[in-house]
Amino acid sequence: MRLVGGRGVEALRRVWLGPAVVAAVAQWLPRGIVAAVLAVPYLALTAALAGVAAVRAWTYLAPSLRATSTAAARPLAGRAPHTEGSGSVTHQRTAGVGQRRWVVEVAVWTALATPVVGALALVAERAGVRLFGFRLSILALTVAHFHVAGFAAALVAGLVARATAAGALGTTAALCVPGGTLLVLLGFFVGDEVELAGAAVLTAGMWAAGWLTWRDVRPHSPDRVTRGLLAASSAVLAATMVLALSWALGEATGLPHPSITWMAATHGVTNALGFALCAVLAWRRLGARPL
Known part of the structure; x- marks a missing residue:
């Protein structure tokens, strides 16, 4: 969380460790009221974090929305004519910077x-409740998915996009990772075909982030350990996201595909340790300015 700036995030970070550790302990306890209650403080913290995201999004978008509203209400005759020259060039440059920042903000x-x-x-899952009718095993995997593909992958995609000035591949990473994650979530409720589309979009974003990390970020890292962490976080995505695609394709079409248990042991563990942990440690070692 130190890779994200803002007073709200900083305040939550100071109290994050305790509830997170307790929630981790709850996963080792038998399902029941005790395990569920132990996980509630962590749920409250993540809800507050989502509130910080909403405030940050509104703070960023509100000036543009107000400017658009004002421009729409302004009489046509009162508008200044468009002119070419240094002013328009400055405007274009400013717009370009703003657009790049918008891409990063979506990831954050x-x-x-x-x-x-x-x-x-x-x-x-700890309470033994089949939320929205989902099997408890699916709920358990959802916990990991929305921390790795949701938090870590989106955070890394935003860092990569900023480091590479949000070029075409950086934009792909910063938008496809969030878009794919949300499509996968929607697919849980709509159907396997939507989940397959989400897996494809998410894979495109993860591969873009991995390639940019390998090509543009890793070579400029100051030490061997950081370069190794970045290399590992990039390399594992080549295999783990193929597994994600094969599973989603099998679910949507009925073709043979890995089981949930096998996916958790391969795709899940490798992404959590090989991608998320290595990438976050590497960006911390790089001293990246908080997003």
Whole structure:
């Protein structure tokens, strides 16, 4: 969380460790009221984090919305004519910077907002409640998915996009990771075809982030350990996201595909340790300015 700036995030970070550790302990206890209650404080923290995301999004978008509203209400005759020259060039440059920042912001909003989905699934799974009718095994995997693909992947995609000036691939990473994550969530309720589309979009974003990390970020890292962490976080995505696609394709079409248990042991563990942990540690070692 130190990779994200803002007073709201800083305040939550100071109290995050305790509830997070207690929630982790709850996962080792038998399902029941005790395990569920232990996970509730963490759910409250993630809900507050989602609130920070909403405030941050509104703070960023509100000036543009007000400017658009004012421009629409302004009489046509009162508008200044468009002129070419240094002013328009300055405007274009400013707009370009703003657009790049918008791309990064989308990734940050997603990183802050999605852990609450995993925390809600955690409380329900620990209580033995089939939330929205989902099997408890699916709820357990949802906990990990929305912390790795939701928080960590979106955060890394935002960092990569900023580091590479949000070029075409950086924009792909910063938008496809959030978009794919939300499509996968929608697919839980709508159908396997939507979930497959989400997996494809998410894979495109993860591969873009991985390639940019390998090509543009890793070579400029100051030490061997950081370069190794970045290399590991990039390399594992080549295999783990193929597994994600194969599973989603099998669910949507009935073709043979890995089981949930096998996916958790391979795709899940490798992404959590090989991608998320290595990437976050590397960006911390790089001393990245908070997003």
